Amino acid sequence: MSRVRNHPSADPSIQQQRLNGIRIVPLLMIALFAGMGGWGISQLLDPMIMPVRVVSVDGEIKYLNKQGLEQTVVQAVSGNFFTVDLIRIRNQIEQLPWVKSASVRRIWPDTLAVRVDEQVPLAYWGEDAMVSPQGEVFRPKRLPRLQGLVTLSGEEERADRITREYLKMRTLLQTAGLQLKYLRVDARQSWRIETEEGLLLDLGRRDVMPRLSRFVQLYPFLRGQVDAIPERVDLRYTNGFSVYWQANTEQQAQMDSPSSGARIAGK
Missing domain, CATH: 3.10.20.310 (membrane protein fhac)
Structure with a gap:
């Protein structure tokens, strides 16, 4: 009768021990790497390691x-x-x-x-700030004194619109040989312009650009009619404007729209 001899490795208890040993080694390696990783991370978090210089x-x-x-x-x-x-x-x-x-x-x-x-300074904003071409108001600790910059004034939340209108007004006035110096929009949203030549323009609250455009069209005619310099122009009319002249005695002229015929009435 042949006998079957059991190899020791066939013993279930021994096999289980070997399996357990095989499992323990990777776990130890994982723990080792985890510990090294944690140490590495703690080193990277240390502000004394790799400082910004x-x-x-x-x-x-x-x-x-x-x-x-x-x-x-x-x-x-x-x-x-x-x-x-x-x-x-x-x-x-x-x-x-x-x-x-x-x-x-x-x-x-x-x-x-x-x-x-x-920031690019386009103009001064009030007395203590500046405004960019995009209508952003910013306040340097010290305002630089820059030649050629006008002063804009109004509610800060409307700075973007005021800036856009200013750029259009500046271009329009330049076609008439006038340089804008100061633009103010008051709490009632009424617009007023002062030019470098000392001319004041009251534009009111509505149709601001059409009113200014009408004035620019008639400005050469206005300068040629009276031997005096216009000091203030009230443009808050539907079809015309009033002119106050710089003279020894105050004069006022009423300008009708071109469609109805220009007329100057001295006072």
């Missing part, structure tokens, strides 16, 4: 204080190269009065690159 500033900067900008970035930096909050830094930069927009990025191994788009 350099701040570079790019962009066409004319009015912004570059040293003040760099200081703002340094004060906003918390953490190291990997953990620094770029969005927080950008928001801090964009709170500076002369900054229109900003971007911040990392450059290996220790640099933050800042790019700034500066």
